[in-house]
Amino acid sequence: MTELLIVNYDAGNIRSVERAVSVCGATPVLSSDPEAILNARLLILPGVGAFGKCISSLRGKKLDLPVLEYIKSGKPILGICVGMQMLMEGSCEFGYHKGLGLIPGEVRKIPDKGGDGYPHRVPHVTWEGLEPKKQAWEGTVLDGIVPGADCYFIHSYAAYPEREQDVLATCSYNGVELCAAVRKENLYGLQFHPEKSGPIGLKVISNFISLGDRSC
Amino acid sequence: MLKTRVIPCLDVKDGRVVKGVNFVDLVDAGDPVEQARIYDAEGADELCFLDITASSDNRDTIFDVVARTAEACFMPVTVGGGVRTLEDIRKLLLAGADKVSINTAAVKNPDFVREAARKFGSQCIVVSIDAKSTGPDKFEIFTHGGREPTGIDAVSFAKQMVEYGAGELLVTSMDRDGTQSGFNIPLTRTIADAVHVPVIASGGVGTLDHMVEGVRDAHASAVLAASIFHFGTYRIREVKEHMKAAGIPVRED
Numbered sequence: 001m002t003e004l005l006i007v008n009y010d011a012g013n014i015r016s017v018e019r020a021v022s023v024c025g026a027t028p029v030l031s032s033d034p035e036a037i038l039n040a041r042l043l044i045l046p047g048v049g050a051f052g053k054c055i056s057s058l059r060g061k062k063l064d065l066p067v068l069e070y071i072k073s074g075k076p077i078l079g080i081c082v083g084m085q086m087l088m089e090g091s092c093e094f095g096y097h098k099g100l101g102l103i104p105g106e107v108r109k110i111p112d113k114g115g116d117g118y119p120h121r122v123p124h125v126t127w128e129g130l131e132p133k134k135q136a137w138e139g140t141v142l143d144g145i146v147p148g149a150d151c152y153f154i155h156s157y158a159a160y161p162e163r164e165q166d167v168l169a170t171c172s173y174n175g176v177e178l179c180a181a182v183r184k185e186n187l188y189g190l191q192f193h194p195e196k197s198g199p200i201g202l203k204v205i206s207n208f209i210s211l212g213d214r215s216c
Numbered sequence: 217m218l219k220t221r222v223i224p225c226l227d228v229k230d231g232r233v234v235k236g237v238n239f240v241d242l243v244d245a246g247d248p249v250e251q252a253r254i255y256d257a258e259g260a261d262e263l264c265f266l267d268i269t270a271s272s273d274n275r276d277t278i279f280d281v282v283a284r285t286a287e288a289c290f291m292p293v294t295v296g297g298g299v300r301t302l303e304d305i306r307k308l309l310l311a312g313a314d315k316v317s318i319n320t321a322a323v324k325n326p327d328f329v330r331e332a333a334r335k336f337g338s339q340c341i342v343v344s345i346d347a348k349s350t351g352p353d354k355f356e357i358f359t360h361g362g363r364e365p366t367g368i369d370a371v372s373f374a375k376q377m378v379e380y381g382a383g384e385l386l387v388t389s390m391d392r393d394g395t396q397s398g399f400n401i402p403l404t405r406t407i408a409d410a411v412h413v414p415v416i417a418s419g420g421v422g423t424l425d426h427m428v429e430g431v432r433d434a435h436a437s438a439v440l441a442a443s444i445f446h447f448g449t450y451r452i453r454e455v456k457e458h459m460k461a462a463g464i465p466v467r468e469d
Contacts, residue, residue, distance in 0.1 A: 015312045019287050049337035112412065121437060123339050123383045125414050127219050127261055127467040150219065150467045152261075152292060154314070154339045156383075174218065196292045196314065198256070199469075 002026040002212050005040035007067065007083075009058045011047045017080065020195035024206040034066035042212040043070055047082025051091035051107060051157065054082045055099060068100065076186050076211040078141065084182065084189030085159055093157050103182055103189070105161035115175020123156045128171040128192070130180050134164050141188050141207045142169060142181065149200045151180070151192035158191060186211075219465045220431050221261035221438035222455050223416065224445040226251060228297075229268050231277035233446075249284045255445070256289035258452040259469050263289060264317070264386075264440055267297030279311045286312025296344055296386070305332055309340065317386055319344040320359050323366060323373075326380060333381025342416075343382040345370055347403055348391040355403045362390030374407045385411065386440065389419040396422025396443065404434035416440050424450060424458040431464050 004026040006014055014030065021028040021044070031037065045067065047054045058064050071077055079087050088099045091107035099107070114120040127150040130142065137143055153171065159179045161167050168188070169181035182189040188208065194201035227234050232246040252263055265285070267278045275298060286293055295308050296317030305316050322329050322343050333341045347370035350356045355370035374385055387407050389400030399417045408415040417436035421427060421444055430439040444450045456466040 013309050013312060013314065015283070015310070016286055016290075016314075020290065048340070119412060121412055121414050123413065125339070125384060126221060126437070154292070156338060193292075196290060198259075198290050201290060 002042065002209055003029055003040070004042040004044060004209060004212070005029050005031050005036060006044045006046060007037065007058075007063060008032045009054075009061045009063055011049070011054055011057065011082070013048055014046045016195045017044060017046050020202060020205050021209070024202055024209055026209045026212075032061055032063060034063065037063065037066040037070055040070065041075060042209065043067070043075070043077040044208075045077060045079040045083035045086065047080065047084070047086060049082065051082055051085055051093040051099075052095065052097040055086055055097055058086070064100065071102065071187060074186050076208065077188065078208050079189040080195070081155065081191060081193060084191055085157065087182065087187060087189050088159050088161070091157060102187055103159075103161055103166050103184055104163060105159060105166070107157050107159050110156060110158050110173065110178065111176050113176075114173070120174045123154060124173050124178070125154045127151065127197075128153050128173065128180070130169040130171060130192075133167040133170055135168050135183060137168070140168060140183055141190070141204050141211070143207050145200060145203060151194065151197040151200060151204075153180075153192045155191060159189070217465050218437065219467050220436075220459060221416075222427070222452055222459075222466065223262045223264050223294075223438055223440040224255045224260050224452065225264040225266055225418070225440050225442040227266050227268055227442060228278070228281060231281045234268065248281055249288045252285045252293075253288045255452060256291055259456065259467065260291060260452050261467055262292045262294060262438070265293065265295045265297075265313075267295065269298065279307055282308060282311040282313050294342055296342070300328075302332060302335055305336055309336065315340045315342050315384070317342040317344045319346065322377060323357060323359055323368065326376060329377055329382055330380040333383070338381045338383035341382050342384045342386050343377040344386040344388065345374060345377075345407070346388045346390050348389070349400060349403060353402070353406070355406065358390050362393065370403065371406055371410050374411055378411045378413050382413065384414045384416065386416045386418055387436075392420025393418075394443070395420055398422065398426040399430045399434055399436075401429060401434045404430065404436055408435035408437075414438060424455060427455050428459055428462040428464060431459070432462070
């Protein structure tokens with residue numbers, strides 16, 4: 001069975017990610033060993049909580065460089081929630097924090113007004129439909145997902161990629177377009193939680209696992 | 217308009233669901249894991265666990281139950297009941313909870329909410345507010361299952377909790393809970409209109425129309441119910457179909 005490495009850097013609840021991966025037919029391996037990260041075939045970078053805390057924990061455990069090395073090799077990586085946000089250049093959550101800088105753009109607070117100009121609720125906690133942007137979903141982690149399919153979002157900050165071509169999917173929160181997924185070559189990031197998004201989320205994870213077969 | 221979440225709530229005591237269940241396809245009616253699995257398959261948007269374990273000796277059973285439930289379903293799980301320390305929260309999150317709901321500890325020591333939000337992030341801190349109408353436009357917080365008045369105004373408390381970092385409020389109308397006569401609309405609406413975080417309406421659901429009222433009239437972002445689901449009066453799907461027919465967007469499979 002394909003092994004999938006989940007980067008373990010004390011980023012909160014990763015048990016459900018582990019469980020979802022095994023249901024999707026891969027063997028999840030939790031690891032904070034730089035060597036294991038470099039040698040992995042598939043990598044998930046999870047993240048729950050505040051950006052600054054996550055990135056400093058990743059750096060504190062000296063796992064940022066192995067992750068960057070892994071990405072350079074062209075093998076697939078999937079960032080989830082703050083794990084996705086960390087792929088960006090930086091975040092404004094509780095002061096400015098530098099990210100891994102792999103996708104141009106920053107992480108900023110979700111606008112506190114909807115498209116109609118009226119205040120709306122933040123955190124953005126709900127199931128929201130995914131919509132395509134410039135990139136086709138075929139052959140990506142969203143292969144076979146029907147536009148409008150609902151996934152579970154829970155976040156106060158969102159990624160704002162500079163280049164539209166890096167955006168794989170968006171969702172509309174009260175008329176405000178938010179980045180739901182990014183993709184740049186072997187690099188994938190999801191703002192929603194696939195491990196909490198029912199059968200659709202599991203399909204996304206299965207798609208990611210099958211990318212591992214292709215990259216070898 | 218945002219999709220409204222439909223949230224079944226399990227009342228768990230010493231690791232077992234305490235209210236009766238009439239689901240025909242359950243292997244073990246008292247096992248919360250079995251019920252969670254069914255709710256998950258039926259399209260529930262989140263699951264809420266309320267640990268009402270009377271004795272603190274049995275507290276640890278909840279961690280095991282949460283772990284087994286989180287493994288059985290692929291939707292977010294909120295756990296409440298007896299959350300008093302940062303260590304409680306840490307253990308629940310590690311067991312697989314996505315959010316924790318803080319009730320008595322928030323009333324006794326509001327700073328606890330601030331510390332919890334700072335440590336774990338606002339997105340996983342839900343403050344549970346049990347309140348009653350005590351006069352026209354007057355809502356007071358009660359503790360100990362609605363028996364003890366605190367003298368605290370529910371609306372000011374709600375605002376304070378959001379300021380301290382609560383990412384969501386679970387508002388339970390103690391005067392309606394268990395009556396099946398519908399949510400306390402003025403209470404829920406006053407709080408929902410006073411804060412900018414999502415509000416979950418709870419307490420009093422008896423009919424499908426009550427669910428609609430919770431959103432349309434009380435301005436809640438999510439509706440929670442226990443009995444109507446436990447006793448099989450309504451299935452999750454029926455609630456969603458009814459809400460959709462009333463013009464309220466819901467997640468569909």
